[in-house]
Amino acid sequence: MRTAVFPTWARKCALMLVALAAFSASAAEWPEKTVTVVVPFPPGGPSDIVARPITTRLAEVFGKPFIIDNRGGAGGNIGTDLVAKSAPDGHTLLISSSAPIVINPSLYKKLAFDPAKDLAPITMLAKVPLVLAAHPSVPAKDLQELVALIKSKDGNFQYASSGSGTPQHMTGELFKTTAKLDMIHVPYKGSAPAITDLMGGHVPVMFDSLIAILPHIKAGKVKAIAVTSAQRSPQLPDVPTFIEAGYPGFEAYAWYGFFTRAGTPPAVIDRINAETLKIMKTPEFSQRLEEMGSAFVGDTPDNFRAFITSETAKWAKVVKESGATVD
Template structure:
């Protein structure tokens, strides 16, 4: 009987064990089921704001707006562009840094804000090297030396004659103090040995507007923003600052070809998150941004702006930003430019 009792008890114990195991498994499965979607939706879990610290319609928008749309379509969350211009990008960048470091507020800015301003401004509202996390480069384009059609110069040589005829009086506009456009103009002035009058604007768009109206005779600006006005004949393109001619302007020589090899500069526009954003989120933002940049739609943006594909890893972009900071800080010191 004892044997029978033991043999009867064993299945009862097994049933209890199996029930307990099943209950535990069910609880684990429920927990996993709840956790998996949360992990999968860690970013973006809500609308994403991309702060562009420049006025609407400028060259940064040219990359920011199509990138935002492509990422919105792919990720099924709104991606909103918020233009906050002023102080060469400092105002918008500082505002962006007030948001949590969760990847839902990003910064897409020209190089000026990140690699030039720290050596230009005596007081910065933030430290780009410490407060920003590089995600990826978005656009890199040469600048173009353009003039109003009324300027009686068909090439750089003729323009130099006009400038030298009025030393210290000839005006050039830029998108703001310390921007690549400003420093390229200053470098150009040094190369020709004649000082010019710099007129800074709060962004590329208002500077171009005054150039089109004939209020200023010339400026250096990103090919991305000035190309439509060159094509329409509203401005004349005399030279470009890249190492080689752009496929978008094959008939326009480089400044090196025009006899000024010391003036080679580019404007670039990069995507950043707030420092402290989890590495996994940074990697996801990077992957989605680069994926969007490889689409035919964005490739067309690159072709239309004379830009090259520059999407990269977060680590490589961080290395590039550091090198650019060193390069432009030298140019700032050389120019003697400073802003209180």
């Protein structure tokens, strides 16, 4: 009796078909249990605000519980590390700000995880411009006058942020290096106490996200000097961008993204991506984006990865040039 011998290419094709069938089955069965969505910051912050409508709708779509696990600490590193070391099966997800993904790898001397290797991007969820705001007593009506004022202080000028390593902090450092300024960073534990001190005149200026600072600008308690987006914000149409004010290429955002463990089957990632983009187009989430000052930014995993790569290089350069560190 003869034994059938298959060419090498046929065997390879058969193995590929088996693998594809396994991936398809895995995606069709996912989720098989409760899905944990880690938010590496305390409840109530922007990452948490973005996460809640997403997880609620995903639970409805897939018929399994999606539970938010707030794991704050170490600038988002603790919760991010938890996902980086989870099983690559799509049952542990991450919704985070940009800091642990593209800033902390350069800012911290040692990290227990490598975002580029340990995490798989799903999609960006929001992209929020920052505002350079000043106390009304600061004698500068525009960015040029503020830069001149800061330079006249010979290093005796402070700027506040919502914490070391945050996009607000690093945007301040980008401002320093771009405009060749000498300023003292005053970090706070969150936006709220920083804004309180700004309104009280205890610090003269700060960068913060549009959603956090806008109510106080409208109330006249602080004044907006410039926004960090490429175009003017619809919420602040009279406030120029840094680019308009003479700093070409100056862009910075507080963005929020959706991730899972690297090695998760691509078919599972694609399912999560597809359903998340549908959720992002609902009136509820669209309103949330508008309130935050973000346009729709849902994208493919590959495009999101390319954006992350460019952001990582950008902030690594800022960290190096500024000498910023938190260790």
